[in-house]
Amino acid sequence: MSKNIALILAAGIGSRMNNDTPKQFMLIDGKPLLFYSLSTFNNHDQIDEIYVVTNIENLSTVRGIIRDNNLKKVRDIIIGGKTRQESVYNGLKGIPNVSLEDIILIHDSARPLVTKEIIDRNIDACLTYNAVNTVIPVTDSLIESEGNESVDRNKVLAVQTPQTFRYDLILKAHEEALKENITNAGDDASLVSRLNVNIKQVQGNKLNFKVTTMEDLIILKAILER
Amino acid sequence: MSKNIALILAAGIGSRMNNDTPKQFMLIDGKPLLFYSLSTFNNHDQIDEIYVVTNIENLSTVRGIIRDNNLKKVRDIIIGGKTRQESVYNGLKGIPNVSLEDIILIHDSARPLVTKEIIDRNIDACLTYNAVNTVIPVTDSLIESEGNESVDRNKVLAVQTPQTFRYDLILKAHEEALKENITNAGDDASLVSRLNVNIKQVQGNKLNFKVTTMEDLIILKAILER
Numbered sequence: 001m002s003k004n005i006a007l008i009l010a011a012g013i014g015s016r017m018n019n020d021t022p023k024q025f026m027l028i029d030g031k032p033l034l035f036y037s038l039s040t041f042n043n044h045d046q047i048d049e050i051y052v053v054t055n056i057e058n059l060s061t062v063r064g065i066i067r068d069n070n071l072k073k074v075r076d077i078i079i080g081g082k083t084r085q086e087s088v089y090n091g092l093k094g095i096p097n098v099s100l101e102d103i104i105l106i107h108d109s110a111r112p113l114v115t116k117e118i119i120d121r122n123i124d125a126c127l128t129y130n131a132v133n134t135v136i137p138v139t140d141s142l143i144e145s146e147g148n149e150s151v152d153r154n155k156v157l158a159v160q161t162p163q164t165f166r167y168d169l170i171l172k173a174h175e176e177a178l179k180e181n182i183t184n185a186g187d188d189a190s191l192v193s194r195l196n197v198n199i200k201q202v203q204g205n206k207l208n209f210k211v212t213t214m215e216d217l218i219i220l221k222a223i224l225e226r
Numbered sequence: 227m228s229k230n231i232a233l234i235l236a237a238g239i240g241s242r243m244n245n246d247t248p249k250q251f252m253l254i255d256g257k258p259l260l261f262y263s264l265s266t267f268n269n270h271d272q273i274d275e276i277y278v279v280t281n282i283e284n285l286s287t288v289r290g291i292i293r294d295n296n297l298k299k300v301r302d303i304i305i306g307g308k309t310r311q312e313s314v315y316n317g318l319k320g321i322p323n324v325s326l327e328d329i330i331l332i333h334d335s336a337r338p339l340v341t342k343e344i345i346d347r348n349i350d351a352c353l354t355y356n357a358v359n360t361v362i363p364v365t366d367s368l369i370e371s372e373g374n375e376s377v378d379r380n381k382v383l384a385v386q387t388p389q390t391f392r393y394d395l396i397l398k399a400h401e402e403a404l405k406e407n408i409t410n411a412g413d414d415a416s417l418v419s420r421l422n423v424n425i426k427q428v429q430g431n432k433l434n435f436k437v438t439t440m441e442d443l444i445i446l447k448a449i450l451e452r
Contacts, residue, residue, distance in 0.1 A: 129258075133374065139438045140384035140408035141412045148359065148419040151382055153412075158366035186367045186379075193374040201374075206441035212365040215432035 002101045003048040004123055006041040006073075006162070010034045010054045010062060010109040011080030011087040018195040022107045023211055024054075025061055029224040031213060032065055036112030041105070043072045044119050049073060052109075053080040053091040085185045089174045092167070100168035102128070106188050107162040112220065113207045114162065121202035129200035131163040133189040136204040154223075160204040163189045169197065227273040230349055232267040232299075232388070236260045236280045236288060236335040237306030237313040249437055250280075250335045251287055255450040258291055259437060262338030262440045262450075267331070268297045268439050275299055278335075279306040279317040311411045315400045318393070326394035329353070332414050333388040338446065339433045340388065347428035348390040355426035359388040359415040362430040386430040389415045395423065 010024040023106030024034040034052075041047050050073045054062045059077060068073045078094035088106060095104075103126045107114060116132055125132040135157040140152040165173075165188065177183075185191050185218040189199050211220055233306045236250040250260040260278075268272050270399045280288045285303060298342050304320035306313030314332060321330075329352045333340060344360055351358040361383040368377040389397075393413065398419040403409075415425050437446055 046451055063287070065432045133369075133371070138368070138384075140386065141416070142364070142382050143303050143359075143385055143416075145381055145383045148415060150416050150419075151377075155371055156377055157371045158364075159369055160366065189374060189377050190367070190369075193376075197372050206439060207444065210365055213432060218433065218447055219449060221452045223445060226448045226451065 001130050002099065002103055004046050004103045004105065005098065006047050006050045006105045006107060006108070007088065007095070008034070008041065008050060008052045008107050008109050009080070009084065009087055010036055010052055012110065020062045022058065025058065026176075026199070026217070028112070028217070028221055033112050034109045035065055035069055037107055037109050037200070038065070038071055038113050039076070040067065040114050040116065041119065042073045044116055046123050047073060047119070049075045049081070051076050051078050051091055051095055052148045053078045053087045055080055083184050085174070085177070085183055088188060091173050092174060098167050100166070102167045103138060103164060105162040105164045106170070108210060109123070111161055111208050112211065113209070113223065115205060115208065118202070118204055118208060119162065122162050124168065125200040125202050126164040129198065130166045130169055131189070131192050131197050131199040133159070133199050134160040134162060134204040135201045136160060136206060141203055157201070159187055159189065160208050160210070161186060161187070165192060169195070180225050228325065228329055230272050230329045230331065231321060231324065232273050232276045232331045232333060233314065233317045233321070234260070234264055234267065234278045234333050234335050235306070235310065235313055235317070236275060236284070238336065245356055248284065252283065252443070254338070254443070254447055259287070259290055259338050260335045261295055263333055263335050263340050264297055264300070265295065266340050266342065267301045267333070267345065268299045269372055272349050273299060273345070274333070275301045275388060277302055277304050277317060277321055279304045279313045281306055286366070309410050311403070311409055314414060318397050320399060324393050326392070330391060330393050330396055331388040331390045331448070332396070334436060336437045337387055337434050338437065339435070339449065341431060341434065344428070344430055344434060345388065348388050351426040352390040352392065355424065356392045356395055357417050357418050357423050358426045359425050359427050360386040360430040360434070361427045362386060362432060383427070385413055385415065386434050386436075387413070389413060391418060395421070
């Protein structure tokens with residue numbers, strides 16, 4: 001019986017926000033941003049274990065969040081790397097007693113409003129398809145930044161997290177990427193797709209947006225305070 | 227001296243929302259969605275006149291919104307067409323006493339949180355460049371919907387409204403499009419770009435999002451009730 005293991009990424013430095021506090025630790029409605037996704041995974045009855053990836057500088061902050069909020073499924077904190085890709089790879093290698101067929105849900109803590117339903121869909125699809133991406137349609141018109149040329153938004157999807165894979169598959173994807181000197185992938189499905197593996201798409205949710213700008217923080221605070 | 231004229235589009239039928247009330251008339255925090263953008267344009271000191279484009283079925287609803295909220299800059303309601311493009315064209319032709327050099331700001335009422343600053347930027351840029359598009363960076367990773375192939379989000383921008391043009395230019399863009407049997411443009415800058423005119427990009431704002439799904443309504447309500 002495979003386990004469902006969540007790898008929560010909280011190693012970002014938030015350089016886009018001009019703020020001393022990395023965004024995953026900003027207090028929103030009294031709780032650090034990281035708390036929200038962590039809590040949703042912790043409360044999901046199909047999630048067996050959680051590992052949080054963070055920087056060495058933030059180790060005690062993350063430890064405090066886990067302890068203060070009684071997040072019992074968090075088994076360990078793993079030290080991340082210089083890039084998102086390296087952080088995920090460190091996370092994958094840092095999970096103890098993992099089986100090749102275990103299901104790994106990789107989630108950015110900057111998406112605090114992930115839902116139980118999105119996690120359900122990821123796990124269900126991964127049992128059959130071994131590789132899952134969470135996507136939503138693009139509702140704005142798109143143009144190329146150089147030259148105002150239109151891009152057909154119906155041929156494009158926006159990628160969210162979690163992205164979910166059998167352990168052996170995602171580990172192989174990372175190792176192949178490193179062999180080919182790919183070191184700065186923005187997400188994990190893009191690495192798995194390089195193996196010519198079919199990736200099942202499941203539906204995300206606009207509320208599962210990534211907190212990137214100050215406007216996102218305004219939106220998030222409004223939703224959480226409601 | 228050119229006038230600054232806002233053309234507010236409220237002719238959509240909201241087919242994506244499975245709701246009997248078209249979204250521009252849904253009540254959010256006690257006011258119809260259309261009210262919010264209309265009010266922002268009405269209160270902007272550089273906007274001289276406003277025209278609302280809607281369907282014949284909604285004429286009295288729109289009339290009521292304008293009267294009840296004392297939106298004094300609204301000069302008339304113009305009946306739209308079967309498509310967004312046709313509605314804009316009807317709107318352009320329905321503006322009385324317009325001069326060729328007047329500045330026309332075309333805005334989707336489904337973007338209720340347009341700001342004074344975005345309108346400022348549109349007018350300022352149009353005085354110099356004659357054609358203006360409101361854009362924001364894309365923060366999610368993008369993939370092609372068929373095949374999980376990555377699309378470089380740094381080469382793509384998301385388009386918002388208002389889009390702003392000298393009257394002669396936008397009228398010509400619409401007439402050229404019709405000659406070429408283009409009838410279903412999703413926005414107006416895409417028609418102007420066909421004339422090989424340089425379009426100035428100004429910065430939008432994530433809060434100026436388009437209300438498309440029920441999740442967008444949840445986000446909007448949270449922000450407005452705050």
